[in-house]
Amino acid sequence: MGFWKSLFIGSDGASPGESGPSGTLLQAIPEQREGYSIIFSTDRDIDLYELEELCNAVGMARRPIRKVRKAIQHSYLVVTMWEQRGNRRRLIGFSRATSDHAFNATIWDVVVHPEFQGRGLGKELMQQVIKKLRSEDISNVTLFADPQVVEFYKGLGFMPDPEGIKGMFWYPD
Numbered sequence: 001m002g003f004w005k006s007l008f009i010g011s012d013g014a015s016p017g018e019s020g021p022s023g024t025l026l027q028a029i030p031e032q033r034e035g036y037s038i039i040f041s042t043d044r045d046i047d048l049y050e051l052e053e054l055c056n057a058v059g060m061a062r063r064p065i066r067k068v069r070k071a072i073q074h075s076y077l078v079v080t081m082w083e084q085r086g087n088r089r090r091l092i093g094f095s096r097a098t099s100d101h102a103f104n105a106t107i108w109d110v111v112v113h114p115e116f117q118g119r120g121l122g123k124e125l126m127q128q129v130i131k132k133l134r135s136e137d138i139s140n141v142t143l144f145a146d147p148q149v150v151e152f153y154k155g156l157g158f159m160p161d162p163e164g165i166k167g168m169f170w171y172p173d
Contacts, residue, residue, distance in 0.1 A: 028040075028084075029124070035085065036083050036084055036085040037083075037084040038081060038082070038083060038084070038092075038121060038124075039081070039082040039083075039084050039089070040079060040081055040082075040124070040125070040128045041079070041080050041081075041082065042077065042078060042079055042080075042132065043080070044072055044073070044078050046072065046078075046091065046094075047091070048065050048068055048069055049065070050090075050091045051068065051091060051094060052065065053091075054091050054092070054094060054111055054113055055094075055109075055111055057113050057114055058111050058113070058114060060109075071096070071108075071109075072096065074098070075096040075098055075108075076097050076098055076099035076101065076105060077096060077097040077099070077105070077129065077132055078094075078095075078096045079094075079095050079096070079125060079128050079129050079132065080093065080094050080095075081093025081094070081112070081116075081121060081124075081125050083116070092112065092113040092115070092116050092121075093111060093112045093113065093116070093121060093122070093125045094109060094110075094111045095108070095109060095110045095111070095125055095126070095129050096108050096109055097129060097133060097141075099133070099136075099138060101136075102137075102138070103138065103139065103140055104138065104140045104141075104142070105133050105138045105140070105141050105142070106142045106144075107126075107129055107141065107142070107143040108143070108144075110122070110125065110143075110149075112125060122152065123155075123156060126156055143158065144167075
């Protein structure tokens with residue numbers, strides 16, 4: 001429960017390194033032994049082909065670039081994770097959330113490049129997303145998880161609906 005408790009402490013929800021109202025730089029984590037830094041950002045100016053490469057690296061199904069652009073434009077929050085080596089930046093993580101701007105948000109498309117998995121960076125990416133949502137006073141955060149990552153999200157304190165309500169879906173024929 002420490003993960004969630006840390007997100008509810010302090011009403012401003014600000015994280016170390018957070019920049020002004022635009023919030024482009026959330027946090028930088030130096031990786032001294034590796035010679036690079038990990039940068040978290042809310043800047044939506046993302047090379048969509050670089051994002052497509054990241055999604056391909058984790059085996060996500062391809063989606064039309066125009067729809068990905070539209071999804072990002074209409075998302076409430078976008079958090080990206082970058083490997084910074086000197087002047088070179090590489091997209092290594094991505095997540096976004098949609099919201100009603102008051103009570104609820106749903107997290108989508110959480111992706112961490114396979115080279116960077118198993119280092120706690122997925123947890124840090126999720127922490128950045130939730131801190132930012134909490135700073136906007138959004139308290140009901142949901143997500144949909146593929147079976148292979150359910151345990152990861154449970155480790156962050158996510159749980160099946162405690163009321164036992166089952167999600168329902170409608171798809172066109």
